[in-house]
Amino acid sequence: MRVTAPSTGAAAASARPSTTGDAAKGSEPESVYVRSLIRSQLRLGITYAAGFVVATALFVLAIVLSPVLDASFVFGVPLSWLLLAVGVYPLAITVAVLYARAAARNEERYRALTEAE
Template identity: 80%
Template sequence: MTAPRTGSAAASARPLPARDGASSEPASVYVRSLIRSQLRLGVTYALGFVGATTVFVLAIVLTPVLDETFVWGVPLSWLLLAVGVYPLAITVGVLYARAAARNEARYRALTEAP
């Protein structure tokens, strides 16, 4: 979960969770569900990143022509590794952040429902 921005209207309009015993049980169930969902999401994206990186590296290793091709005196395979993994990492990070925000929005919708 992310911390609310203190100056935003949504942060000030959001009701605080009740502290009595009657409503704490559903709230704790929702929080545990959110934690499990975020953990599952994180593991899924981490495994996807590792898998995609492995495929990327194997494609470079199994293509010997890349080692024989030089760009600015550096083997093309090195350049692909140095430059190619960063867009993959950024893409996975952005997709994860969007999915995590969706999970949190669903959690807020459940907890703020009348």
């Protein structure tokens, strides 16, 4: 048995007017602003991701280089494991919140530029 989409949907989808042509007809400054926003958001995402990776690696390195943490136990769990489990989540949440705020600021600046015209 084979599941296929109805053939009428394909005809209906192709009958709809394309909006890509309208977007291509947009003004030159708008397209420059959009490209700038995309580059800005990409740069922001890469920066925050790299920062998270570096901070996590430094956190793990600090735990590995401290052998006292492996000798200490809390509720039968090595303290190093507990710090790793509890420490990485706040870091991830902090990076996510900071990224969301920065991305919202970028989008607000974009809106301010496009509304000014």
